[in-house]
Each structure stands twice: as C-alpha cells, then as structure tokens.
Amino acid sequence: MKSILKLLLVVTIFASCQNDDDHLASLDPDEAKSGGGTTVFGTFSTLFEQPAANLNAVEADLHFKGNVGFEGTFVTAPAVVNPGLGPFFNNTSCAACHGRNGRSPFPEDANDLGGLLLRISVPGVGPHGGPLLVPGYGGQLQQRAIYNTQPEAEVEIEWEELIRTFADGETVTLRKPIFKLKNGYDGNLPSSVLISPRIASQVIGLGLFEAISEADILSFSDENDADGNGISGRPNFVFDEKKQQMALGRFGWKCGQPTLEQQTAGAFVEDMGVTSPLFPNENCGDNPACDATADDPEISEETLHAAVFYTQSLGVPARRSVDDVQVRKGKALFQKAGCDGCHRASFTTAQHPDGLAFLSIQKIYPYTDLLLHDMGEGLADNRPDYAANGQEWRTAPLWGIGLTPIINGHTDFLHDGRARSLMEAVLWHGGEAEKSRQTVEKMSKKDREALVVFLESL
Amino acid sequence: MQFKFLPTTLLALTLFAVGCDDDGTATPTGDYSAIIENITDDVIISTYADLDVQAQQLLEALNTMEATPTTANLEAARQAWRDAREPWELSEGFLYGPVDTKGLDPALDSWPVNQTDLDNVLASSNDLTVAYVDGLDGTLKGFHTIEYLLFGANGDKQVGDFNDRQFEYLSACGQSLKNTTAQLVGGWLPSEGNFGKNFKQAGTSGSIYPSQKNVLEEIMNGLVTIADEVANGKINEPFAQQNVALEESRFSANSKADFADNIRSIQNVWLGTHLNATGSGMSSLIAVKDPALDIKVRGEIEAAISAIENIEGTFTTAIFDHPSDVQAAQQAVRDLLTTLQGEVLPLVSNL
Numbered sequence: 001m002k003s004i005l006k007l008l009l010v011v012t013i014f015a016s017c018q019n020d021d022d023h024l025a026s027l028d029p030d031e032a033k034s035g036g037g038t039t040v041f042g043t044f045s046t047l048f049e050q051p052a053a054n055l056n057a058v059e060a061d062l063h064f065k066g067n068v069g070f071e072g073t074f075v076t077a078p079a080v081v082n083p084g085l086g087p088f089f090n091n092t093s094c095a096a097c098h099g100r101n102g103r104s105p106f107p108e109d110a111n112d113l114g115g116l117l118l119r120i121s122v123p124g125v126g127p128h129g130g131p132l133l134v135p136g137y138g139g140q141l142q143q144r145a146i147y148n149t150q151p152e153a154e155v156e157i158e159w160e161e162l163i164r165t166f167a168d169g170e171t172v173t174l175r176k177p178i179f180k181l182k183n184g185y186d187g188n189l190p191s192s193v194l195i196s197p198r199i200a201s202q203v204i205g206l207g208l209f210e211a212i213s214e215a216d217i218l219s220f221s222d223e224n225d226a227d228g229n230g231i232s233g234r235p236n237f238v239f240d241e242k243k244q245q246m247a248l249g250r251f252g253w254k255c256g257q258p259t260l261e262q263q264t265a266g267a268f269v270e271d272m273g274v275t276s277p278l279f280p281n282e283n284c285g286d287n288p289a290c291d292a293t294a295d296d297p298e299i300s301e302e303t304l305h306a307a308v309f310y311t312q313s314l315g316v317p318a319r320r321s322v323d324d325v326q327v328r329k330g331k332a333l334f335q336k337a338g339c340d341g342c343h344r345a346s347f348t349t350a351q352h353p354d355g356l357a358f359l360s361i362q363k364i365y366p367y368t369d370l371l372l373h374d375m376g377e378g379l380a381d382n383r384p385d386y387a388a389n390g391q392e393w394r395t396a397p398l399w400g401i402g403l404t405p406i407i408n409g410h411t412d413f414l415h416d417g418r419a420r421s422l423m424e425a426v427l428w429h430g431g432e433a434e435k436s437r438q439t440v441e442k443m444s445k446k447d448r449e450a451l452v453v454f455l456e457s458l
Numbered sequence: 459m460q461f462k463f464l465p466t467t468l469l470a471l472t473l474f475a476v477g478c479d480d481d482g483t484a485t486p487t488g489d490y491s492a493i494i495e496n497i498t499d500d501v502i503i504s505t506y507a508d509l510d511v512q513a514q515q516l517l518e519a520l521n522t523m524e525a526t527p528t529t530a531n532l533e534a535a536r537q538a539w540r541d542a543r544e545p546w547e548l549s550e551g552f553l554y555g556p557v558d559t560k561g562l563d564p565a566l567d568s569w570p571v572n573q574t575d576l577d578n579v580l581a582s583s584n585d586l587t588v589a590y591v592d593g594l595d596g597t598l599k600g601f602h603t604i605e606y607l608l609f610g611a612n613g614d615k616q617v618g619d620f621n622d623r624q625f626e627y628l629s630a631c632g633q634s635l636k637n638t639t640a641q642l643v644g645g646w647l648p649s650e651g652n653f654g655k656n657f658k659q660a661g662t663s664g665s666i667y668p669s670q671k672n673v674l675e676e677i678m679n680g681l682v683t684i685a686d687e688v689a690n691g692k693i694n695e696p697f698a699q700q701n702v703a704l705e706e707s708r709f710s711a712n713s714k715a716d717f718a719d720n721i722r723s724i725q726n727v728w729l730g731t732h733l734n735a736t737g738s739g740m741s742s743l744i745a746v747k748d749p750a751l752d753i754k755v756r757g758e759i760e761a762a763i764s765a766i767e768n769i770e771g772t773f774t775t776a777i778f779d780h781p782s783d784v785q786a787a788q789q790a791v792r793d794l795l796t797t798l799q800g801e802v803l804p805l806v807s808n809l
Contacts, residue, residue, distance in 0.1 A: 042807065043668060044676040045554040046683055064690070073564075075572035075597050080703040082570060092595055100558065111593075114561075144595075147575040148582075320668065405666040406676075409559025 025331035027323060031345070034399045034458070035205060035316025036362030043320060048101035048204050048400065048407055050315040054358045059313060066310025069303050070094045074272055076146045077295055084298030086273040087149045087291050088142035088284050090117045094307070097200035097271065101314060102400075102407035104200035106177075106417035110157045113143050115200035116417060117271065118155065118179060120193050121383055128239035128246065130386050134193055136186050136286055140270045141195075149289045153189055156180040162378065164427045167442045172427055176378065177418055185287065194383035197416035198253050202407075204400050205366060206251065206260055207312030211349035211359040212370065214248050220344065220369045231341040231432050233371030233395070238386045241278060250370050253396075253415045254388040264308045268299065276304045312356060316364070317400050321457045330454025333447055337439040342395040342432070343367040367398035367458060376430020379414070391431060402456035422455045423448065488809055490670045491658070496730045496737035497677060498646070498657045502552050504732040505723075506643035509545035513639040516542040517632035520604075524625035532617045535628075536608050540712060542635075543601060547716045548732070550687075551723030552680045555653040556645030565638045568596030569706050571606045579627070586626040588633045599631045600638075602706070607631075609709040671809045677740065678806050681724045682799050688720050689791035697777045697784050705774060713773035718766045721791065724798075725759045744802060751801055758794040765790035 038052035077083035097115035104115020121131035223234040236255035240247040249255035257263040265278040284290035352359040372392040382390035419425035519538035523531040645651035660667040696704040730739025745752040765787040
C-alpha cells in the first residue's frame with residue numbers, strides 16, 4: 001500500500017513539472033551535434049570561423065593557410081601583396097561578402113551591393129545547357145571596377161509589398177526587391193536581360209555536403225510527386241569544368257556548382273576578377289577594358305587548394321537549447337506543417353570523394369535535402385540555371401541560421417536577403433511549400449512563436 | 459519502511475529544487491553583471507571614445523600640414539597618426555559588434571593599400587572630397603593609406619616629396635576616418651546603435667545573447683582571436699617568410715607598438731581598466747575560480763608585452779637581424795594564447 005502511495009507521489013510531482021507534455025517532438029540523442037564530429041560549441045561571433053573539431057595537426061595547418069587566403073584582400077596589379085583584383089569585381093576578399101563566414105545583410109545602398117551579387121543571362125540556353133551569357137557582360141554583373149575603368153552597369157532597386165495575414169488577424173508586410181540595370185558600359189545592355197539576385201551565404205558545413213553520397217540525395221528526389229505529398233524535389237545537373245562532364249549540383253542557391261573547388265575558383269574569378277589554374281581567364285570576356293595583363297593565373301594552385309580546404313574544414317555550430325520545451329514544441333510544429341518534406345533534418349555522410357576522413361561517415365543535421373523545389377511566383381527569379389527553372393530554388397540549409405544575429409548583426413534571409421526575420425522567410429514560401437505556409441498562417445501566436453524559437457535553435 | 463521512503467522523498471524534493479521552469483534545465487547561477495558592465499563601459503566604449511578623440515586630432519594635424527607644409531607639421535601629423543593608431547590597436551581585443559557587422563574595420567584598417575589605384579586617383583583630376591573617399595574601397599583609405607602617404611614606401615618621405623593632391627587626399631582620408639570612428643563609438647552607445655545593450659542585458663529579450671555566460675565567451679574569444687592574430691598572423695607571416703612586404707605597419711615602423719598595444723588590449727579587458735578607470739574585468743571572475751590561473755595570465759600578458767618591446771630595432775629589421783628576439787616575442791604571445799584558449803576558455807564555457 002505504501003509503495004503505491006510513494007509511486008503516486010512521485011508521478012504526481014513529476015507530472016506537475018511537465019505542463020505541456022503533448023505535441024513535443026522526440027529527441028534524437030545526436031541532434032545537438034549538427035556537424036557530427038566537426039561540431040563546434042558556443043554562442044559567440046567567431047563560431048563560424050572555428051576549424052572543424054576533428055582535424056588532425058596537418059589538416060589544421062592547411063586550414064590555417066586557407067584562412068589567410070580566404071581573408072586576404074586583393075588589390076589592383078601591379079602590387080607586391082595580393083595583386084590581381086578585377087578589373088571588374090563585386091568585392092575585394094571572400095570575407096568582405098561572407099562576413100565571419102556568415103551571411104551578408106541586404107545592402108543599404110544600390111550603388112554598393114556589398115555581399116549581394118546579380119547573376120545575369122539572356123533568354124535561351126548556353127553551353128552544356130546552362131545560362132546563356134549576356135554578350136559583353138557575361139553571366140554575372142560585377143558592380144565595381146578598378147580605377148579608371150567604367151563599371152559594367154548601374155543597379156536600381158524598387159520595392160513591392162505583399163501582406164500576409166495570420167488566422168488570428170495579425171499581419172506581416174513582406175517586401176520584394178526588383179532589380180534593374182541601367183547605363184551599361186557599352187550602351188548595349190539588352191532589355192531582355194534576366195537577373196537573379198544572390199546574397200552571400202554562410203560558409204559552414206560545405207565539406208560535409210560534398211561527402212553526402214549522390215545516391216542519398218537522389219533517393220529523396222520525387223520529380224513527378226509519385227508519393228502524392230505535394231513535394232517534388234529534383235536534382236540539378238551542371239557542368240563540371242575539371243571533369244569536363246555533367247555532375248550533380250549541390251552548392252549555391254540553385255544547386256549551380258558541383259564541387260567546392262569549382263564554387264571557390266568560380267567565386268575568385270567572377271566575384272573578384274582573380275584568375276586561378278581552374279579558371280585562368282578573366283570574367284570580362286569581350287569587354288574592351290578587360291585585363292590584358294599576362295599575370296594569369298593570379299593565384300596559384302596551392303592558394304586555391306588551401307582556400308578550398310578552408311571551406312571544407314570549418315566546424316558546424318552545435319544546436320542550442322535542444323531539449324527546451326518551447327524548442328521541442330516548435331520542432332513538432334515544423335514537422336506537422338510539413339517543413340521537413342524539403343528541410344530534411346539529417347543525413348549520414350559517405351566517404352568524402354577526396355578521402356577527407358574528418359568529413360566521412362558523419363551523422364549531420366543540415367535541414368536540407370539539397371534538391372530543387374518550385375517555391376512559387378513570389379520568390380521566382382525567372383532565370384533558368386541548367387535544369388532549374390525560373391521558380392526553383394535549392395532547399396536552403398537551416399543549420400546555423402539561429403546564430404545569424406550574433407555572427408552578422410542582422411536577420412536578413414532568403415536568396416536576396418528580402419526577409420527581415422525568420423517568420424518573413426517562412427511567409428514567402430509558395431509553390432510546393434504553399435500548403436506548409438498556409439498551415440503556419442493558421443497557427444496560434446503561441447505556436448508561431450514556438451516555431452520560430454525552434455528555428456532559432458538551429 | 460520509513461527508511462525506504464527517504465529516497466523517494468529526496469527524488470521529489472530534487473525535482474522541485476532543480477526548478478520546474480519551462481526549459482526543464484537547471485537555471486545557471488552566477489551574476490556577472492558588474493564585470494560585463496565595466497568591460498562594456500570602461501574598457502570598450504572608453505577605448506572607442508578615445509579613438510574618436512585621437513582621430514579628430516589626426517584630422518586637425520593633417521589639415522594643419524596641408525595649410526602649412528613644414529617638416530615640423532609633417533612630424534606632428536605622423537605623431538598624430540601613431541597617437542590614433544594606439545587606441546585602435548587597444549581595441550583589437552574586442553573585434554565583435556559594429557566594428558565587424560557594420561563594416562567599420564575594413565574602412566579603418568584595410569591592408570594592403572591598393573597602391574596602383576591610389577597612384578591613379580592622385581594623378582587624376584577627381585575632386586578629392588570626403589564623399590569621394592567614402593565611395594572608395596577600404597584599401598584606398600583608413601590607417602594604412604594615411605600611413606603610406608605620410609611616411610612613404612620606405613618610411614623616409616620628406617615634406618618636399620609631397621604635392622597638393624596628396625595633402626588634399628590626406629585631409630579627406632582624415633575626415634573619413636574621423637567619421638568612421640564616430641560611427642564606431644556610436645554603435646555601442648545607448649544614445650545611438652546601443653550594441654552595449656546586448657552585453658548588459660544578456661539573457662533577456664533585449665539581447666542577442668541568450669545568457670551572460672555567452673557574453674563572457676564572446677569576450678574571451680575576442681582575447682583569443684587577437685592573441686592568435688598577433689602570434690600566428692602579424693608576427694608569423696613576415697617572420698616565417700622573411701618578407702617585409704607582409705608586415706602591416708611597415709611604412710611607419712610602428713609594428714612593435716601595434717603588437718604591444720594588441721596585448722595591452724587583452725590586459726585592459728582582463729583587468730577591467732582603460733586609461734585611469736579601474737573596475738572588474740575577467741580577472742575578477744578567474745581569480746575567484748582559480749587564483750593561480752589569474753596570476754599566470756597576468757604574468758603572461760606582461761611577459762608578452764616585454765618580449766615585444768624588447769625586440770631590438772624595428773620589427774622590419776629584426777626579422778632578419780634579431781630573429782631570436784622575434785622568436786621570443788612570438789613564443790611569449792603563443793604561451794598567452796595557449797593559456798587563454800586551453801585553460802581560461804574551458805573554465806568560462808563551464809560556468
């Protein structure tokens with residue numbers, strides 16, 4: 001008799017501590033370690049700049065060398081240190097756009113886009129099925145130029161507004177930037193130019209993405225929505241310059257790059273005008289002001305390799321407050337709204353293609369399926385990019401997103417930084433995500449807050 | 459039976475003691491408000507305010523030199539540059555907040571200087587106004603551009619080597635730098651950007667930091683970052699590669715002062731001091747938890763400053779002529795780094 005009373009006593013006390021014990025998502029014991037063995041811990045502004053936790057001494061050394069390359073500021077040639085900037089560029093160092101290895105804010109001034117760049121093309125299909133370059137301008141607008149060189153064009157930004165209303169009547173005003181180009185340097189800027197704004201993304205976890213097997217990514221592809229759940233993710237296949245063949249795209253806002261080497265070398269030449277052995281030609285093609293100096297490649301294979309390794313070997317920040325009740329409620333709501341249909345919580349990596357052991361066989365929690373999804377008209381850039389049509393975007397990885405205020409001092413999200421908060425980003429979801437967004441719009445305020453708190457824990 | 463009841467009661471009591479708050483975790487103890495407030499106001503904001511004052515002096519010295527170009531005024535301008543450099547280097551132990559997120563660091567301290575474009579700008583007929591300079595990349599303004607123009611590529615520029623365009627450009631850069639230092643201190647002040655609120659109200663909805671402990675981690679990582687940067691970047695790059703071109707403050711021969719002031723930045727945060735203010739710093743916390751560690755850190759800070767200042771000659775010549783001095787200084791900073799990273803940081807992370 002007494003033992004039953006004791007038991008009841010304990011159970012009653014225990015139950016009274018758990019005031020919301022329904023609708024709590026279950027916990028995965030590993031889920032705080034978002035980057036598996038690479039995970040780094042803390043809540044401070046240089047967390048995204050920490051090396052992966054599981055590097056050996058040789059790897060740590062190469063990581064440090066790559067850090068120097070990543071932060072190095074380029075200047076106009078001739079110069080003793082870091083020559084090779086431009087003549088056309090978006091910024092002067094990797095770190096200038098990818099501040100603290102985080103994401104760039106939306107620029108304050110259309111004349112200085114900072115970490116936002118514009119991919120451009122004309123209607124039609126280019127080499128290997130990719131974008132058709134704009135004659136005289138290429139595939140990206142470099143807004144800045146070295147001295148005495150006329151910039152490619154000027155940029156204008158106009159805004160459209162859109163109001164979303166929650167079921168409880170609260171409204172949120174969303175804003176959408178419309179980009180226009182004017183004053184093309186040759187007076188020949190085609191009116192048909194297609195523009196895709198791309199803001200600088202966080203640099204963490206990229207090596208782990210390289211280590212996910214192609215088979216795993218493709219296993220979640222469901223292009224024709226065979227399972228009838230409204231989600232139809234599909235892969236993008238893009239041209240691999242080194243291998244000279246098509247390959248699965250996994251990096252960039254529209255899965256436009258197949259490997260970190262191509263992403264990095266591409267960024268050096270397109271964003272800074274710095275040539276490398278992989279891309280030895282300047283980004284300005286038939287622009288007569290293009291750099292004719294015979295100093296290419298402007299960075300060596302060694303520098304490129306170290307910079308690539310740097311992007312591969314950064315730590316992924318651990319989640320915070322994983323077992324917080326409100327976080328668990330938010331996670332359950334995330335699942336209930338179907339967000340995890342695209343923002344898949346977890347993968348286990350395979351052997352990294354270059355044999356990097358610290359990236360191999362790691363259970364990771366990036367909250368993305370790395371596939372393309374139609375996100376609706378509101379988010380469309382209307383610029384095809386290989387197989388990606390004008391409404392498709394790669395599912396953005398959510399790991400680290402909650403640290404953005406501390407890393408970068410802002411909360412601007414989505415491909416063009418238009419969303420000024422996580423909830424604004426959620427409210428832009430359309431297309432395949434339309435139903436999920438509507439589910440969120442119907443949530444109570446308390447539930448919406450829990451959802452955001454969950455996102456902030458990532 | 460009475461005896462058997464005890465464990466259950468203890469279990470029940472423990473559940474209450476831990477706290478039935480919403481997150482189901484024990485609330486951390488410890489109030490670090492005094493340390494955080496003192497570091498915010500009397501170290502960080504105080505340093506930035508001093509930088510802003512010195513930047514004004516530098517601007518005035520540049521204007522004076524432009525109006526009356528004499529050797530004496532050139533020397534005064536150079537000294538004003540060094541005097542403004544000091545609080546900037548004293549601030550590099552806390553490179554978080556608006557200095558980073560508002561792009562103020564690149565505007566003040568970009569390196570290297572884009573000498574090719576600078577030469578072209580000076581050779582042009584563009585109006586060298588502040589607005590013009592504001593539109594240029596950080597590699598065409600800030601401390602190092604002013605340094606390059608004031609001291610010359612070999613540090614021996616004479617007043618007769620200057621021309622009007624250079625004087626104009628220097629004045630414009632001086633104003634631009636002053637505007638930036640005002641933004642920097644403003645970024646922390648309650649009356650303006652109020653980043654200080656994030657530190658002082660940590661753990662509340664008014665702060666981006668979920669707890670005071672996170673602020674202490676931020677502060678500690680700032681110290682680790684600058685120690686690492688000095689030992690393994692600023693000293694190591696030119697020294698290991700035996701290449702003066704990689705030395706950041708080469709034109710002014712100011713590197714030793716830069717390095718020593720970077721370590722003093724750590725010291726100021728550690729002791730909670732700047733200029734004549736006294737108060738709680740990280741030392742107050744560590745001295746309670748591990749007094750021997752606090753003493754060790756204080757000693758290593760002093761040793762690093764001494765070792766840097768004991769490098770014979772300028773840093774530029776020492777990397778060739780007195781490598782053992784440079785080695786000793788580098789090691790002293792590395793020792794400090796090892797202690798901060800290996801012993802202090804874990805202690806703070808486990809608060």
